[in-house]
Amino acid sequence: xxxxxxxxxxxxxxxxxxxxxxxxxxxxxxxxxxxxxxxxxxxxxxxxxxxxxxxxxxxxxxxxxxxxxxxxxxxxxxxxxxxxxxxxxxxxxxxxxxxxxxxxxxxxxxxxxxxxxxxxxxxxxxxxxxxxxxxxxxxxxxxxxxxxxxxxxxxxxxxxxxxxxxxxxxxxxxxxxxxxxxxxxxxxxxxxxxxxxxxxxxxxxxxxxxxxxxxxxxxxxxxxxxxxxxxxxxxxxxxxxxxxxxxxxxxxxxxxxxxxxxxxxxxxxxxxxxxxxxxxxxxxxxxxxxxxxxxxxxxxxxxxxxxxxxxxxxxxxxxxxxxxxxxxxxxxxxxxxxxxxxxxxxxxxxxxxxxxxxxxxxxxxxxxxxxxxxxxxxxxxxxxxxxxxxxxxxxxxxxxxxxxxxxxxxxxxxxxxxxxxxxxxxxxxxxxxxxxxxxxxxxxxxxxxxxxxxxxxxxxxxxxxxxxxxxxxxxxxxxxxxxxxxxxxxxxxxxxxxxxxxxxxxxxxxxxxxxxxxxxxxxxxxxxxxxxxxxxxxxxxxxxxxxxxxxxxxxxxxxxxxxxxxxxxxxxxxxxxxxxxxxxxxxxxxxxxxxxxxxxxxxxxxxxxxxxxxxxxxxxxxxxxxxxxxxxxxxxxxxxxxxxxxxxxxxxxxxxxxxxxxxxxxxxxxxxxxxxxxxxxxxxxxxxxxxxxxxxxxxxxxxxxxxxxxxxxxxxxxxxxxxxxxxxxxxxxxxxxxxxxxxxxxxxxxxxxxxxxxxxxxxxxxxxxxxxxxxxxxxxxxxxxxxxxxxxxxxxxxxxxxxxxxxxxxxxxxxxxxxxxxxxxxxxxxxxxxxxxxxxxxxxxxxxxxxxxxxxxxxxxxxxxxxxxxx
RNA sequence: GCGGGCAUGGCGGAAUCGGUAGACGCAAGGGACUUAAAAUCCCUCGGCUCGCAAGAGCCGUGCCGGUUCGAGUCCGGCUGCCCGCACCA
Numbered sequence: 001x002x003x004x005x006x007x008x009x010x011x012x013x014x015x016x017x018x019x020x021x022x023x024x025x026x027x028x029x030x031x032x033x034x035x036x037x038x039x040x041x042x043x044x045x046x047x048x049x050x051x052x053x054x055x056x057x058x059x060x061x062x063x064x065x066x067x068x069x070x071x072x073x074x075x076x077x078x079x080x081x082x083x084x085x086x087x088x089x090x091x092x093x094x095x096x097x098x099x100x101x102x103x104x105x106x107x108x109x110x111x112x113x114x115x116x117x118x119x120x121x122x123x124x125x126x127x128x129x130x131x132x133x134x135x136x137x138x139x140x141x142x143x144x145x146x147x148x149x150x151x152x153x154x155x156x157x158x159x160x161x162x163x164x165x166x167x168x169x170x171x172x173x174x175x176x177x178x179x180x181x182x183x184x185x186x187x188x189x190x191x192x193x194x195x196x197x198x199x200x201x202x203x204x205x206x207x208x209x210x211x212x213x214x215x216x217x218x219x220x221x222x223x224x225x226x227x228x229x230x231x232x233x234x235x236x237x238x239x240x241x242x243x244x245x246x247x248x249x250x251x252x253x254x255x256x257x258x259x260x261x262x263x264x265x266x267x268x269x270x271x272x273x274x275x276x277x278x279x280x281x282x283x284x285x286x287x288x289x290x291x292x293x294x295x296x297x298x299x300x301x302x303x304x305x306x307x308x309x310x311x312x313x314x315x316x317x318x319x320x321x322x323x324x325x326x327x328x329x330x331x332x333x334x335x336x337x338x339x340x341x342x343x344x345x346x347x348x349x350x351x352x353x354x355x356x357x358x359x360x361x362x363x364x365x366x367x368x369x370x371x372x373x374x375x376x377x378x379x380x381x382x383x384x385x386x387x388x389x390x391x392x393x394x395x396x397x398x399x400x401x402x403x404x405x406x407x408x409x410x411x412x413x414x415x416x417x418x419x420x421x422x423x424x425x426x427x428x429x430x431x432x433x434x435x436x437x438x439x440x441x442x443x444x445x446x447x448x449x450x451x452x453x454x455x456x457x458x459x460x461x462x463x464x465x466x467x468x469x470x471x472x473x474x475x476x477x478x479x480x481x482x483x484x485x486x487x488x489x490x491x492x493x494x495x496x497x498x499x500x501x502x503x504x505x506x507x508x509x510x511x512x513x514x515x516x517x518x519x520x521x522x523x524x525x526x527x528x529x530x531x532x533x534x535x536x537x538x539x540x541x542x543x544x545x546x547x548x549x550x551x552x553x554x555x556x557x558x559x560x561x562x563x564x565x566x567x568x569x570x571x572x573x574x575x576x577x578x579x580x581x582x583x584x585x586x587x588x589x590x591x592x593x594x595x596x597x598x599x600x601x602x603x604x605x606x607x608x609x610x611x612x613x614x615x616x617x618x619x620x621x622x623x624x625x626x627x628x629x630x631x632x633x634x635x636x637x638x639x640x641x642x643x644x645x646x647x648x649x650x651x652x653x654x655x656x657x658x659x660x661x662x663x664x665x666x667x668x669x670x671x672x673x674x675x676x677x678x679x680x681x682x683x684x685x686x687x688x689x690x691x692x693x694x695x696x697x698x699x700x701x702x703x704x705x706x707x708x709x710x711x712x713x714x715x716x717x718x719x720x721x722x723x724x725x726x727x728x729x730x731x732x733x734x735x736x737x738x739x740x741x742x743x744x745x746x747x748x749x750x751x752x753x754x755x756x757x758x759x760x761x762x763x764x765x766x767x768x769x770x771x772x773x774x775x776x777x778x779x780x781x782x783x784x785x786x787x788x789x790x791x792x793x794x795x796x797x798x799x800x801x802x803x804x805x806x807x808x809x810x811x812x813x814x815x816x817x818x819x820x821x822x823x824x825x826x827x828x829x830x831x832x833x834x835x836x837x838x839x840x841x842x843x844x845x846x847x848x849x850x851x852x853x854x855x856x857x858x859x860x861x862x863x864x865x866x867x868x869x870x871x
Numbered sequence: 872g873c874g875g876g877c878a879u880g881g882c883g884g885a886a887u888c889g890g891u892a893g894a895c896g897c898a899a900g901g902g903a904c905u906u907a908a909a910a911u912c913c914c915u916c917g918g919c920u921c922g923c924a925a926g927a928g929c930c931g932u933g934c935c936g937g938u939u940c941g942a943g944u945c946c947g948g949c950u951g952c953c954c955g956c957a958c959c960a
Contacts, residue, residue: 003910217875218955226959249960262960300958328958338960346872347958423959543955600898653883653896661883665897673896675910719887728885731895738895745912815891820941822891860940866890870940 004678006642010779014115022795023062023117027514027526029071035530036062037509039538039546040077043103043125044084047110049578049624049650049662050539052634056647056776057575057656057726058537059116063775064721065534066117067799073530075512076111076118078104078125081132081436081501090467096435097463100127110635114643115778117795122515126504127435131511133458134521135503136440140451141560143441147193150449153428154266157185162471164432178470184288189430190439190497194552198223198422200566201551210571212657215543222544224423226250229407230335231416233261233311235323239276242269245311245323248334248421251344252410253402256389257362258339259352261311262304262324266331273307273325280305280325287327302351303327314415315391326351334421346376363387366396427549429500434465434473436498444485444492453486459494472496505546506553509533509568522562531563532570540574547572573724576659578650580630582619583607590629591616593664594636621661632662644777645671651726651776673734674780677773680737681766681784683744687754688763688788696757702743703761704806709739710765711806717772718799726776733772740765763788768800809864816841817868818850826867834861841867 017023038058041051062074085096092099104125111118124131142148156165160178170182194201202223205216228250235245245261263269265287274281283305304324313319321339328347329338342352342359349372352359361371363385379385381399388394390402391409410416430439438459440452452459462480465473474480474496485492507521513530514523538546547569554568583591591609596616599606607616624631637646649670654660699707713736720729743762747754767788774781774794785794813827814837824846828837838859841847851871858870 214875214955221874221956224956224959228960247960251960302958326958328960330959333959340960345960347960421959423956540954605898655884658877658884663883663897666883669897672910679911723887727883728895731885734895817891817941820939825891858940860890862890862941866941868890868940 001679001682004675004780004783006644006674006779007639009783010113010115010643013779013782014112016782016793017115017117017795020793020796022793023066023072023074023119024121025073025075025119025530026071027530031069031071033073033530034062034065034068034070034535035073035509035533036065036535037075037512037533037537039536039542040079040505040508041107042082042084043078043080043100043107045103045106047107047634049632049634051111052114052646053578053650053660054537054539054575055111055114055116056650057573057724058535059114059118059647059778060651060721060726060775061535061537061724062117063778063795064718066795067771067775067797069798072117073512074116074118075122076116076120077123077508077512078107078127079501079505079508080104080125080127081498081504083433083435085435086433086467086473095463095465097127097461100125100435113635113638114647117778122512124511124515126437126501126508129458129460130515130518131508132437132504134511134517135437135499135507136452136457136459137454138507138521138557138560138562139499140440140454141562142192142556143451145556145559147196147556147559149191149193150188151191151426152186153189153191154184155187155189155428157183157187159183160470162432164430187430189428190499192427192429192503192552192556194427194549195422195424197552197555198424199225199420200555201424201548204551204566208567208569208572211569212572212574215540215547215572215574218543219548222424222548226421226423228252228419228421229255229410229416230419231314231410233314233321233323233337236310236312236320238269238309239272242272245269245337246335247337247339248419249339251341251403252406252416253387253390253399254341254344254362255313255315255339255406255410256319256391257341257343257360258313258321259342259357259360260324260340260348260355261321262326262329262338262340262351264329264331264336265325265327267325267329267336269337270325280307283325287325300327302347302354304351304355306355315410315413322357324351324355332425333423342376343372344376344378346378349374349376360389362389363399363402427500427502427552429503430497431500432472432475432496433498434461434467436501437504438474439495439497439499441495442483442485442492443495444488444490446490447485447487447492450485450487450492456486474498502545502549503553506549507557509536509550510554510557510563520562522557524562524564527562528564532565532568535571535573536569537573537575539577543574573656575656576654577623578662579621579659580624580632580662582622582628582630584617584619585609586614586616590627592629593632598664623659624662637667641667641671642674642779644780645674648674648730648776652730653727655727656724673737674777676741677737677769677777677780678784680741680744681770682787684740684762684766685788687744687747687759688766690754690756691759691763692756696760699757699761700755702747703755703757706739706743706758706761706765707803708806709736710761710768711803712736713772714768714800714802715807718802721775730776733769736765736772737769740769770794771797771800812864814865814867816844816847817866818847819871820868821850823847823850830864837861837867841869 036058038054062072066072080100085100088094088099089096139148156170158165158175158178158180160180161175165175175182202225205219228248229252230248233245233247235243265284270284274284304326307323309323310320311323340348342349343361359372366384366386384398386396387402391406407418440459442450442452444450462477465477467473469476481494481496483492483494510522510527510531514526517523550568554563555566557563583596585591595610596607597610607618609616622628622630649667713732716732717729767790770781770784771794778795781794810830811827812830813825815822816824816826824844826840847869854871856869856871860868
């Protein structure tokens with residue numbers, strides 16, 4: 001029999017699916033909907049193995065749901081705005097738009113070779129005018145609801161490139177491209193008021209029970225809710241307007257332990273002091289010079305500047321604390337001012353020791369009563385400790401209890417109140433870039449900020465831009481920004497900032513439900529039927545920002561009437577990375593997998609360069625990356641082995657949430673299995689020809705055994721896909737294929753006079769096997785489906801009914817343990833009662849021997865599982 | 872520093888509820904077919920001990936302890952690795 005020709009077959013079936021529109025979703029279907037979505041790609045130009053893994057998993061779920069009878073929405077698009085297009089424009093003198101659309105075309109062609117069951121009719125790119133036009137409407141609706149606003153904000157400014165940099169683009173205090181020292185500048189920026197939903201975004205996490213715990217915990221920490229005490233110090237000797245200093249602390253129980261107070265170098269009070277006091281100004285300057293990178297923070301010494309101002313304790317006027325400007329106090333958390341309690345905070349202790357400030361123990365360990373010396377005493381809040389300075393009084397209680405009682409007391413005394421603080425900041429979306437969605441507002445000297453009127457939307461990006469100057473090409477454009485004010489008709493200027501590309505990806509999933517609507521972002525009747533996404537799949541790297549922004553955006557769209565739900569993603573799954581061995585050459589450089597030969601000698605492996613044969617060291621397994629040169633091109637794999645092989649390998653072995661190690665041997669194993677299935681199905685088809693058309697009334701022992709395996713496999717694989725345990729599903733499929741193979745080898749020689757019931761069972765088994773592999777290897781499955789003479793396409797077939805009565809065994813073989821050690825087995829009827837089983841067990845020689853003639857004290861029978869005799 | 876996860880053969884991993892640890896695959900070794908190779912098929916494959924053999928026994932899921940008739944799984948304490956956040960008051 002001819003080997004399966006993946007190349008020919010895959011092209012053929014991809015064309016067939018396209019002509020039949022097999023994967024188009026219907027917005028008006030009466031079937032239950034299922035929305036399966038993988039994170040859409042950035043059009044870099046080529047797909048990589050991470051994409052292959054992500055889209056294969058999504059495709060298995062989509063195909064599974066379709067065969068379950070759902071109306072499946074499984075779309076694809078492009079997250080197409082962003083900096084790389086501008087960099088390419090600068091380097092290669094190509095227009096960002098041309099570059100992006102050329103990349104999309106190349107990647108679409110690559111994706112199509114994977115045979116994904118996508119509804120391509122809904123495809124769009126976020127840089128399509130049709131898409132960002134609707135995004136501008138959403139922005140204006142949010143502006144009207146005060147969910148979008150402008151505020152002055154500190155940014156990283158690259159003075160050479162004339163651009164704002166994200167924190168990730170600042171490396172050791174320098175711009176990642178220009179290498180220039182980054183300045184902190186105050187600019188007026190656009191924000192989304194995500195903080196208004198902080199509490200809701202936090203509490204709603206509890207309801208997302210089909211999300212990974214890990215992601216929920218990361219979001220919880222990111223939102224960072226903390227409860228504490230808000231109060232004000234009275235300042236003695238402060239400049240005008242700064243008589244009161246608001247402070248937030250999460251430890252109200254330590255209110256009688258501070259020995260200093262401090263404000264951030266960015267605090268308005270610090271700035272006011274700097275104007276009159278050159279030394280203060282110099283200190284603040286120094287603080288700003290110390291970088292914000294992790295390494296800097298780890299090593300930075302605690303530094304302070306004594307302002308000479310005294311902070312008077314609101315509960316006891318006799319306590320007057322020196323007020324410092326301190327480099328470790330952050331302006332954007334709490335009020336930018338702290339109380340320094342050295343005994344119970346390590347930073348405060350370091351600071352106190354450096355400046356010779358006293359240390360007051362508020363509480364001490366119950367057991368030892370030991371006082372603080374070099375290490376601050378910070379026990380878990382639930383620990384019971386001895387308070388020696390609690391609100392001036394002693395007591396023994398947990399910190400939690402003391403905090404609660406302190407708060408209540410201070411509120412009663414009238415100088416403090418309970419306050420909730422969040423770590424979550426409002427979302428700054430202004431980017432001084434060309435290749436993004438223009439913020440649709442006009443600045444007018446008379447009317448201030450004027451939204452672009454509806455009839456003037458979209459604010460389209462001009463195509464005739466140049467990148468010969470650093471900075472924002474929109475700003476440099478000779479005419480684009482000069483407009484008349486829509487309100488007063490006077491000379492005005494367009495906003496030249498564009499939106500953060502995270503905005504584009506915060507609602508694309510909703511747009512997929514009706515991308516044809518050119519009058520509104522969504523069509524409520526449709527979006528409310530097709531959303532939420534039932535299964536979303538993507539990398540953990542988006543666990544915080546993208547997912548949090550999307551959750552916020554869905555709420556903002558609800559507030560502006562574009563959707564009727566809060567949560568966009570009902571089920572969420574984060575898949576692991578694709579990793580590969582690395583190869584190091586003698587000169588220290590990396591070699592790519594395509595450049596080397598591996599020789600196996602027993603259990604040891606040696607790598608040599610194909611060109612020249614020089615020895616190469618096999619290095620650690622790392623994430624596939626260009627710098628380590630350990631990438632494998634999906635095109636090469638699909639060209640050599642076919643898409644089905646690549647898909648099968650991606651799902652085998654490693655659990656989907658863990659990293660998968662790409663190896664040549666593994667791919668070959670997958671390819672071998674594909675060919676094996678092809679033979680198995682063709683052999684089965686030959687045998688099944690002699691089978692009766694109608695299902696036999698009774699089945700003999702061999703046929704029954706095979707049918708049990710068939711329906712057992714069906715049950716295990718389907719429930720495995722449901723739980724996304726793809727690697728286990730594949731093992732069950734292989735096990736079932738082995739079982740069918742055994743039957744064929746045992747009976748193949750007798751094929752002509754094979755019992756009709758067995759022939760029928762073989763036909764059934766082969767058909768089920770093909771259907772079970774169809775979500776993973778869809779092309780091969782179609783080819784096999786045809787070889788078996790089945791009607792229609794397997795991609796459009798419904799799952800067969802699982803015959804549950806075949807899953808029930810008539811007899812059970814139970815392992816028999818004596819004192820927890822296996823000594824034998826008994827086979828009993830399914831309905832056997834315990835006394836009957838116990839008698840059978842005690843009759844076993846091995847059991848009698850193990851008991852050494854003594855009677856059993858107790859017999860534990862776990863039905864259908866195990867028997868344990870206690871001697 | 873804070874938060875979370877993981878640890879099972881040579882390797883990736885499997886083991887709904889606590890119930891025969893090592894499914895399935897990769898690699899390796901042996902054999903069959905073949906002029907040969909490829910392909911395919913069969914056998915072995917955690918360790919130790921005993922046995923000519925069929926087989927039998929003991930040990931074994933990072934380490935120490937506990938709960939239980941029974942622990943990879945539950946509890947307490949360690950060790951190592953990985954991830955996220957981080958001067959968050």
